[in-house]
Amino acid sequence: MLTLALPAWASASAPDAGALIASLGRPAPARTAFAEARFMAMLDRPLVVSGELAWLGGDRLQRTVTAPRDERVTIADGEVTQERAGKRPRSFSLRHAPQLQGLLESFVALLSGNAGQLGESFAIQRQDAAGHGWSLLLTPRDARVAKAVASIRIDGHGDEPRCMVMQEAGGDTAIDLLGPLAAKMPAAPTREGLESLCRAAP
Amino acid sequence: MPGGALSPRSGPGRARRTALLGLWLLALAILGMLVVHRLRISTDLRSFMPAPTTPDQRLLMDQVGDGPGSRLLLLAIEADCPSSAQAACPALPADQRDAMLAALSRGLAASLKKDDRYTQVLDGNFDLGALDSALLPYRYLLSPTLDTQPLDADYLSDQLQQRLDDLSSPAAVLLKDLLPRDPTLEVLKLAQRWSPPRQPQVRDGVWFSPRGEALLLVQTRAAGFDPDAQQRAVDGIRAAFARLPRQAEAKLTLSGPGYFSVVVNARTRDQADWIGRVSTVGFVLLLLLAYRSLPSLLLGALPVASAALAGLAALVLVYPEVHGITLAFGFTLLGVAQEYPIRLLSHRRAGEDAVASARGLWPLLLTAIASACIAYLAFYASGVNGLQQLAVFTITGLLAAGFATRYLLPHLLPARVRDVAAMRWLVRARALVDRLPRPRWVPLLVAAATVAMLAFAPGPFWQNNLAALTPLPQDLLLRDARLRDALGAPDVRYLLVIQASTEQGVLVRSEQLAPAVDALIEAKAVDAIELPSTYLPSEATQRARQAKLPDRSTLQAALDEAAEGLPFRKDLFAPFVDDVETARVAPLLTPGRFAQSPLGQRLAAMLVHRGDRWLGLATVSGVHDAAAIQAMAAKQGGDVRLLDLKSAAESLVAAYRLRILKALAAATVLLVLTITLSLRSVRRAWHVLAPMTLATFLVLAVERMAGIEISLFHLIALILAGGLGLHYALFFERDTGDPAEQRRTLHATLVCVASALLVFGMFAWASIPVLRAIGLTVSLGVAFHFCLSILMAPHVRRD
Structure with missing residues (x-):
């Protein structure tokens, strides 16, 4: 077959991705465990946090961190509110954080299974791997978001997203392990180790 | 004599007339050139306000024009689809509408910030640029952190740990660029300190009013009551807005004292122009009807033209700038001068020489001219610059018109006239x-x-409210109150005034006042009072903070100890160490040096040099209990007071009126004497x-x-x-x-x-x-x- 002979990314097409995204939809509120490793130029080693991500419906997303320290971040109505034990809540506009906006849009669109909405914010490319594995590569359409976020990649298997890799334009990377995979975050993660974890079959 | 006058003029007489007319017109042309060359028109409304006598009144006049409150423009952007383009912009869902308005607000703020007509532009967007890069090291002297907290290893360790938490949170994106230079986030503390005290709701990063308009605050460089300069500022805002994408789907509205002065000025000018044009046409028709002679009409206009040009010439010779309102009212008052040629034209008898008519009329006319001049002298005695100009203009004009009617006009008038006495209707x-x-x-x-x-008669006799003379449409005032409330913008009625012998003295007193002010806010007597020391601490405070800054090696050692075991890259915080060292040895920040930045401009508007004293003007927002603020000020030992601009204005008007009434009484006495003497x-x-x-x-x-x-x-x-x-x-x-x-x-x-x-x-x-x-x-x-x-x-x- 001709299509199989083409490079994998090029074989992606909108209807394909659309069907996949539709199958990922969950009714709100949808919750999933996560563990995030953040690789930053100003740090010698990655920062690791873990907790729960929740889509509360609409444009509302909640990120609850339980380790190493409790923190809850709520994104709602264009505002980001950060709450920490013993501190006054701090809020700022989503406008100042295009990375968050990218995260919010991709996450909400995925959890609501709304391919059309996702396609408005991102150019979508789909790559299928062996078995039921797949990857969606999202490239921001909004120039302002693109200035901060080079790309977001979501790896999954069947109708389960397993990883979310956000490549920031400055070179910093955040890799989120989702669902059951979150428990497998190593104590001292490396980029390569996490990448292979994401792409491995469950 | 009648026979001689009835005969056609002889050749030499005609030549003399032509020469006289030529000379007259030449003189008018020379006056005209002088006026055109020298005339500078000012539009500052304050020169038409009474001269202040008490310190409060003087401060009022300053504040009316230059104070921080009067330079503030309030802007609102609301979604508004013009009916002609209804199809192109269907009603948007709320979030998209907000996003569009927020984008417009940001776009407008960005372009106004680049324009030096505006000293401050606030749209709710969190702005680190307010403190420019060269002044950034001063954050350690401006922020109160060091008063309670030394930059030692314990504090830095706690701060670095917090920053690490920040980096793993979504807030990281805000802090990442700031971190190497400012790990203790002093810039954010200052930004919070300098935000308007009572903030409106923030959506999409900009301020919104409860009814869904995006809000901005713009401070103009121009004084509030200079309508021409304010017009340029308002035009600049409208032009910047018109260049934004999607602006057709939204409407920009403005408010604030400066905008009002533009509106009042334009409305007054429009109406006065319109009325002036219509009445001029009516006047010409009336005279044509009355005398049925075009030459009489044209020649009769010459004394009035002389009056106007002579009055203007006197003004430009005496005053460096002539007020626009002087000219508008002056031309109106010169209407009296038109009486002189009218009297001459009506009183001519058939067959009588015009010169003889003028001579017969002159004693009475002279009495009339002298009386009018005496009445207008009352304007001069008012002590108000604009009215004094008016007096110079009208008195010079009346004298010119009178003498021209007596000594020039009669030699030019046609010999053959229609004696009005014979008109049957008369x-x-x-x-x-x-x-x-x-x-x-x-x-x-x-x-x-x-x-x-x-x-x-019902109601109070005198109108003391200055604003009642140039009132604004009720809807404009309501909108202003609504926007002011939504923005938490300072009240234009009250100011807390701090007095000291030096600029630094004001800042010191301002710092000492802060606890009392906080107590008032706590007690809900007032929403906020913005003190000058909020923007710049006194030199004493800065020096104390400077003394607490560690030297380079001490700081480096503390930082190394604090970063021990944390993943921050080595030397990441070198810019921080450099900044602290700069702040430690830098000369203290003075208001003059600070004034180079936008925030320093804000401070400059709050510090006023008056005679041998300095005044600090703290803006007051949301007054609930003026008496409590007054009581607090009274306890401060005489150098702090709450200025009520409204009552100062009313006392000013009352004093002004008293002066005019006194001047009128004097003018009346003079008038009685003049009339009695001239009628004997x-x-x-x-x-x-x-x-x-x-x-x-x-x-x-x-x-x-x-x-x-x-x-x-x-x-x-x-x-x-x-x-x-x-x-x-x-x-x-x-x-x-x-x-x-x-x-x-x-x-x-x-x-x-x-x-x-x-x-x-x-x-x-x-x-x-x-x-x-x-x-x-x-x-x-x-x-x-x-x-x-x-x-x-x-x-x-x-x-």
């Missing part, structure tokens, strides 16, 4: 006037009615002055009965009407015993009354209260003066 009119019953009790009755009306009879002077006085009070009484509160402009208009009324009384009183001459007097007076009613009657219909006050008062005055002069004229009673 004969009938004079007969009618003569038949009018003139019981002696009429003046007594009018006087009694006047006293009764003045006694029983107390009895005749009484016949001239009695109807004039009675008519003046009758106008006042009628206006009071109509519920009108008397303002300064009513007083000025009464003086003008009095000047006109004096002419009528003087001419009616003149006992010539010649019925034809009496008819000519009636004709001249009728033309004068009709032309005054035409011009000022139009003003009476204006919607601008200042114009209406003048128009109504002069129209009523002219009518009453005319009627009472006829009814109380002495000679007809002999019948």
